[in-house]
Amino acid sequence: MRGRFAPSPTGELHFGSLLAAFGSWLAARSAGGEWLVRVEDVDGAREVPGAADSQLRTLAAFGLAPDGPVEYQSRRGHLYAAALGRLLDAGLAFECHCSRADVAAAGGVHRACRPGARRPDPAVRLRVPDGSRVAFDDAVHGHVAEDVDRRVGDFVLRRADGWWAYQLAVVVDDADQGITDVVRGADLLDSTPRQLLLQRMLGLPRPRYLHLPLVLDEDGHKLSKSRASLAVDPAAPVPALLAAWRALGQAPRALPGDAPLDALLAAAVRAFAPGRLPAGPLAATALHTAAATPDA
Numbered sequence: 001m002r003g004r005f006a007p008s009p010t011g012e013l014h015f016g017s018l019l020a021a022f023g024s025w026l027a028a029r030s031a032g033g034e035w036l037v038r039v040e041d042v043d044g045a046r047e048v049p050g051a052a053d054s055q056l057r058t059l060a061a062f063g064l065a066p067d068g069p070v071e072y073q074s075r076r077g078h079l080y081a082a083a084l085g086r087l088l089d090a091g092l093a094f095e096c097h098c099s100r101a102d103v104a105a106a107g108g109v110h111r112a113c114r115p116g117a118r119r120p121d122p123a124v125r126l127r128v129p130d131g132s133r134v135a136f137d138d139a140v141h142g143h144v145a146e147d148v149d150r151r152v153g154d155f156v157l158r159r160a161d162g163w164w165a166y167q168l169a170v171v172v173d174d175a176d177q178g179i180t181d182v183v184r185g186a187d188l189l190d191s192t193p194r195q196l197l198l199q200r201m202l203g204l205p206r207p208r209y210l211h212l213p214l215v216l217d218e219d220g221h222k223l224s225k226s227r228a229s230l231a232v233d234p235a236a237p238v239p240a241l242l243a244a245w246r247a248l249g250q251a252p253r254a255l256p257g258d259a260p261l262d263a264l265l266a267a268a269v270r271a272f273a274p275g276r277l278p279a280g281p282l283a284a285t286a287l288h289t290a291a292a293t294p295d296a
């Protein structure tokens with residue numbers, strides 16, 4: 001069993017990303033498995049300088065140590081290029097000359113290129129066959145199915161600006177790193193069918209999936225990755241881990257509130273019960289209160 005945490009370096013580690021880090025670490029460690037960290041720095045426009053180092057320092061301060069060197073997607077372009085080459089050679093991907101407006105005019109779902117469209121910097125899309133219904137069983141959310149052709153259409157593998165698309169990079173990396181269990185936030189639940197389709201077309205193994213609850217702000221929106229107000233404090237890992245433990249639906253009394261960090265983490269690994277993980281979203285305001293009063 002091998003899991004991973006794959007943050008995008010778009011800001012400080014916040015409570016939502018701590019849940020993904022701690023949840024994936026607990027799932028791996030409690031099963032006697034390994035846990036890796038991969039920096040998903042494939043989107044230069046969204047990357048914040050220094051964010052990756054800061055996230056890694058925070059993970060270290062929280063005692064969440066990976067079982068291997070940290071990988072950076074920005075150094076793995078050759079793997080994505082090889083996978084893309086295989087898809088192009090097999091006729092499963094194509095250069096797309098459509099503009100944003102062309103795709104918007106088709107309801108955002110690309111099924112065919114506008115005749116005669118030409119651009120110097122075509123994106124590359126996966127050709128999603130008609131009838132591409134993809135289903136899987138999520139460990140928390142149960143059966144999930146999507147008609148990828150009708151709901152998403154031919155999706156981008158390499159962007160017009162040359163950056164690799166998340167969907168391709170994540171599939172190639174999870175397979176290359178031998179990830180058996182993908183544990184991450186529920187914001188990625190609807191990306192999973194695309195990833196399963198790509199795995200199938202590339203002949204890659206399918207990991208198990210577990211999507212953790214999302215943390216919502218006071219307006220009911222997903223926590224923005226860069227929201228500094230909810231950044232976790234590397235100088236105070238214990239209260240944040242206790243709050244994350246409760247947010248993961250785990251038994252509050254299973255952890256000693258006053259123990260040092262390593263004893264707390266060891267107790268968490270012993271007590272972790274995946275069956276208690278909640279599916280529904282969590283309100284950040286409630287978690288704030290929980291973080292401030294660890295014994296509540």
Ligand code: GLU
Nearest residue numbers: 006007008040170184188
């Ligand atoms: N890099 C993605 C994010 O930070 C997570 C990717 C994944 O876990 O598959 O949202």
